[in-house]
Amino acid sequence: MSSTNRHLLEVNDLRTYFETEDGVVKAVDGISFLLKRGETLGIVGESGSGKSVTNLSIIRLVPNPPGKIVSGEIIFDGQDILLLRPEEVRKIRGCRIAMIFQDPMTSLNPFLKISKQLMEVTQLHLGHSKGQAYEHAIKMLETVGIPDARTRVDNYPHEFSGGMRQRVMIAMALSCKPELLIADEPTTALDVTIQAQILELIKKLKHETGTSVILITHDLGVVAGMTDHLIVMYAGKIFEQAKTTELFARPGNPYTKGLLRSVPDPTAEQGKLYQIPGAPPDVSHLQPGCPFAPRCERAEEICRREFPPFVELTRDHHSLCHFADEVFAASGGNLESTRA
Amino acid sequence: MTDDPVEHHPEDQPALTPLGVPRVETPDPDVIAVGPEMAVAEADVRWTEGDEVIKGRSLWRDAWRRLLKNKLAVFGLVVVILITIASITGPWLIHKTLGFTPDYIPSNDVRLIKSFPPFTGPDGKFSWTHPMGTDNAGRDQFARVLQGGQISLFVGIISTLVSLLIGISYGAIAGYIGGRLDNLMMRLVDVLYSLPYVILIIVLLSMFRSQTPRGQLVLLFVALGAVSWLTMARIVRGQVLSLKNQEFVLAARATGVSTTRIIFRHLVPNTLGPVIVYATLTIPQVMLTEAFLSFLGFGVQAPLSSWGSLAADGAQNIAIYPWQLIFPGVTMALTLFSLNFLGDGLRDALDPQMR
């Protein structure tokens, strides 16, 4: 069902909470963003920021006890996924929205040949026969750069290296030519050299097929060359969102600035590596005020008392901070020229 | 007979890791899901002492708290304690108050030499004297069941201790020394694992039946201990293998601590978690084996009696005097039930260490 809707994905005020022994964990607490067709969106955050749960929520894979999507809208190609029946969601999963996960070692079924795991997808969604699915699987493997695809398709996952396995995962995800690919930390578990290869592969395939991509990571270095837009998440909320180039050049939020500073710069002089002091908060027991306040260099009284406003710095650049304007200006942002 | 030979006791994991993080997301490498170390290094390695002793104490208390939250485990613990106390003091108390010993045969009154159902007196009317009835010779069942408990529990605990001793030493040595010795020792365990132990024990016990009842008991301890040490050795070895490359061991070696001391004063205390769990689960298994043996006539010999031999006697008369089997049987089942729950609860409480 295609429409002339401009946005492929529209997430409005998504809230996903978990009921635990220690209280309610608000893993995702009011996230909204838009994704155009063909765009790549990056979601960046430390562990526990809620980025992974956001993704799982999009395809409704949040484990039901204890998690629940409490409110919000997830409008994919004009339809609200949250209102669909489970069978309909399943039709979308794997076919129109595909997901690849962080750890290729454990994300593939060790007991089944990868041919079987690849064939499943097209047999289910595209109605392929066994023969068709088999050939298609081989073709997909070749697309992702697995040498000797015809022989290797009958191997088991443990017979592949980490990087190869991730390629297999990508092949599996793209089998049905999905409109949206969600990549949840696809390179975190891999070597740095392999990381680059996998990212290149994703970029290439994206260009060839026009798939939109959501890329989740905690590593700012990864998103730099890959994404069009960026969202920075912290404690279940969006702290800043902007075009990638804009965010890197003119961050409007102390947290973002901190993250940027933590990326080691090989060209800079040898000095201490910067790390944002402290640790991510316990999301089940949040203090009032800004969740980042305890660790923020810029924090003042008001930050600990009141929850910060979501400030629109430019039309496409927002920041959750009491001092967003100042931070933005300090990084070189020009408010007047961009505010109409 | 029950034995859990599957080493990584796969049981349910709570939905939260002990740090309260919901176990739902991708295993994010930054989220710590590894259990805290329970290292309690000895005075040999002073520089870490302060740090680790403090950590150790609060972790055991954490586990204890978790255990208490598990209602079934608490139930198990309470029942086991009650039954143990009852078995130890019961026969003596009954003797003091009612004048029966478990062997007391009311030989002066022919009317009393028969099996009464529970709570019945000789005249067929309700009476408090024999809550579990009597056996064919008129002996009070309640006292006999409690005394049987003494023997059964005693055998269970001592045999488990024997197997602990053998298993821990064997496993720790194999794990620490590693290499070919480890290989050899574990091969031996594999081979021994596939032997029909109980069969051999039956042969052993039947050949040496003429021993005194006390001698028979000692034989039982050793024999039963020899059955269950294998899995203990495997568990301890696994733990030692994972611990031996950690810092406190390297530090101990660097300061010249002897190998024996390292093994027994440093490594073994850190394996305590799984060892305690497995020991608690071994006791019921050993008790069951003893009961089997006694039931078949090879275990505890008269005049000593365990729940198994009581059941053997009772099974004969199941048609006419079913209570003779039911009471020892149910008591034993209840004890095993509770021990199993307790063991499960301990395993969940010490959860991070298990995996």
Add this chain to the structure above:
Amino acid sequence: MPRFIIKRLLVTIPTILVVITITWGLIRLAPGNFYSGEKRLPPAIEKNIREKYGLDKPWYQQYGKTMWNILRHQDFGTSLNFRGQSVNTIIRRSLPVSAGVGILAYLLALLIGIPVGSIAALKQNSRWDYSSMAVTMLGISIPNFVLGPILVLVFSLSLYWLPPSRWNGFFSWNVLLPVVTLSAVYMAYIARLTRAGMLEVLRSDYIRTARAKGLSEKDVVIRHALRGGLMPVVSYTGPALAFLLTGTVVIEKIFALPGLGNYFIQASLNRDEPLVIGIVAFIAITLLLMNLLVDIAYAYLDPRVRY
């Protein structure tokens, strides 16, 4: 894999020999003997008996002769107690009874245990889960020598639904109670193992991937989860067989079945050396072979395992 099998078989042979030797040793070391128990016979009679059974020869000769017969001719001799019957015949006759009951019991355990455990895992923390786990805990805790007579009491003696203990061949109702009694503990254990295995698998990443592909829950469970989830049960089969053996001995006593276990007990009590050795050796061989089979099956099912 073939190398692995051969290596295992090579280890098996000396193991059996050691087992036989230990058994023989135990019998010889024990005080008393088969023909008189503890009593002392008049010396002349005793001398005759000893001569007749070759007991007057030095021990190593006797040991050698026994082993020779076993290894060369697979002949375990004649039973001392059951006049004139060769041990091999006795074993051959009683084996089907024991093996039959044992195998039926284990199959029943699998048949019921696996579905119960799987459903408990799928409906975790539901009433089905809690109640089935409680029942299985009972099953593990009630010894079979308690369960057996109680079942007989209820079903044979009170309700008259089933005949009481006796052996009437395999295809009679007599088989039911012994098999069920023997099976109970394994049923319970397998249900728990299945539940635990499935729970662990259902939490794993590859199940999440399978769901993300849009597979129906049924396909996820049957095609993906079951394979891994049942592995603990496969591993368990090896040791389970050993315990099944001892369980069978008790069952045979309770239900008076003419099986291997019963003969074993009698032989042990009567110090019937050839029969004891024969049965022990047979059991040891069976166990070792079955363990080997289980290991092979495991390798077949889990492609990561390579010997």
